[in-house]
Amino acid sequence: MTTGAVATSATLSPWRSHGLLFLLAMMYADNFVGRQIVAVMIEPIKREFGASDTSMGLISGLAFAAVFAVLGLPAGRLADRLPRIGLVAASCMLWGVATILCGFTGSFLLLVLARMAVAVTEAPAAPAALSLIADLYPPQRRAFAISFFTAAPTFAAIIALSLGAWMVDTWGWRTSFIVVGSPALLIGLMVLSFGREPGRGRWDAAHHQADPLGVRSTLKALWSGKAVRYLILASATATLGGTAFGMWNATFLVRSYGLALQHAGLLTGLVGGISAGLGVMFAGWLSDRTGSRGTHWRLGIPILGHIIGLLSLATYLFWPTEIWLEIAGIPVPEAMLWCAVNGFFSVWWLGPSFALLTTLTSPHSRALAIALQTLLSTLFGVGLGPVLIGTLSDFLHPQFGIEALRHALLLGCATSLAATLLLCLAGRHLKRI
Numbered sequence: 001m002t003t004g005a006v007a008t009s010a011t012l013s014p015w016r017s018h019g020l021l022f023l024l025a026m027m028y029a030d031n032f033v034g035r036q037i038v039a040v041m042i043e044p045i046k047r048e049f050g051a052s053d054t055s056m057g058l059i060s061g062l063a064f065a066a067v068f069a070v071l072g073l074p075a076g077r078l079a080d081r082l083p084r085i086g087l088v089a090a091s092c093m094l095w096g097v098a099t100i101l102c103g104f105t106g107s108f109l110l111l112v113l114a115r116m117a118v119a120v121t122e123a124p125a126a127p128a129a130l131s132l133i134a135d136l137y138p139p140q141r142r143a144f145a146i147s148f149f150t151a152a153p154t155f156a157a158i159i160a161l162s163l164g165a166w167m168v169d170t171w172g173w174r175t176s177f178i179v180v181g182s183p184a185l186l187i188g189l190m191v192l193s194f195g196r197e198p199g200r201g202r203w204d205a206a207h208h209q210a211d212p213l214g215v216r217s218t219l220k221a222l223w224s225g226k227a228v229r230y231l232i233l234a235s236a237t238a239t240l241g242g243t244a245f246g247m248w249n250a251t252f253l254v255r256s257y258g259l260a261l262q263h264a265g266l267l268t269g270l271v272g273g274i275s276a277g278l279g280v281m282f283a284g285w286l287s288d289r290t291g292s293r294g295t296h297w298r299l300g301i302p303i304l305g306h307i308i309g310l311l312s313l314a315t316y317l318f319w320p321t322e323i324w325l326e327i328a329g330i331p332v333p334e335a336m337l338w339c340a341v342n343g344f345f346s347v348w349w350l351g352p353s354f355a356l357l358t359t360l361t362s363p364h365s366r367a368l369a370i371a372l373q374t375l376l377s378t379l380f381g382v383g384l385g386p387v388l389i390g391t392l393s394d395f396l397h398p399q400f401g402i403e404a405l406r407h408a409l410l411l412g413c414a415t416s417l418a419a420t421l422l423l424c425l426a427g428r429h430l431k432r433i
Helices: 014-040 042-049 053-081 084-102 108-122 125-136 139-171 173-194 215-224 226-257 261-293 296-318 336-345 350-360 366-408 411-430
Strands: 323-327 330-333
Touching (some): 014 042, 014 084, 014 139, 014 173, 014 226, 014 261, 053 108, 053 125, 053 215, 053 366, 084 108, 084 173, 125 139, 139 173, 226 296, 226 330, 226 366, 261 330, 261 336, 261 350, 296 411, 350 366, 366 411
């Protein structure tokens, strides 16, 4: 069977499904290494270009998210209409080229433009990949498969914030961009060579037909469903605080705890990445085990995660700055225990929310729905989150000095509370489905 051909449920073997899921997760991980490694580049880029915290919020988020917001929905519609294997492969390889170009920029403006190019090439990746996963696995196994995919970025934080900090400190931020972008070229070729296109909607009811509506009409139909609307808004709101916290956490440890950048990146990468990765997959497993009892179980798991995540984040930010122990010469503050608790629970929304979204939408508009969720999550999280934290930090600096960032990061608590309320609203409308 040639690349991009449709495989039926009889011909798509489990090892091909698992192998394609692994490649999609590797692509997604590399995408997020490219995003998150900017967190340990903030200080060196800021020094080189003489930028403010607000400007660094722009380069680390808004420049990417603005372009993503424009192209995300058309990219999702492409994933609903075109063979997804080829779309994923092309997106992955072009993303690698754009990321490598970031390392050759000679000015702040060129770096902003390069980050925009990264957004252009990355836009189709998540909608096409999640649409593929929904056709690779049946609903009762889908939450864990999606959690495996969405856990990739959290484990990528280990590379981006720990190994990435070492790379930036040793080789500089330019070479680090080149190193991060290169694996995407190989991953894209492997997807193109070994991937098979599953039948679209193979696990869905037979009455689902191809959607003849255009992007605008389909979006209007999706948005009119209140459960879908509140579910998407909850995801975007959660991402706002979570991504902003992840982007600024290493800088927080440098400023408030006096840690070296390399040590701060290593701690946030290992503690945050491992705890969040385990939390994502556990929540997906739990959702698959409890989902048969009703769709409300898929909402109860994220709500519980948000509540515990909110409390643990507030505790982490204001825990005393004493050093708990040293491991291989790396000082570990006591507060990192609360950072681990936050990392484990705050991501419980990911797998269950995406899995629920795939069950509430048609297979022929599913990628567009995922693109809408990804778009708003990117706009809120990658775009607004980091720049809001940077702006709050600048605003609070006259009052709190070097501790201004500590108080600005409380934004994450507010967004967790808002996401919880939105999930409760979604639950009220699920009763009518």
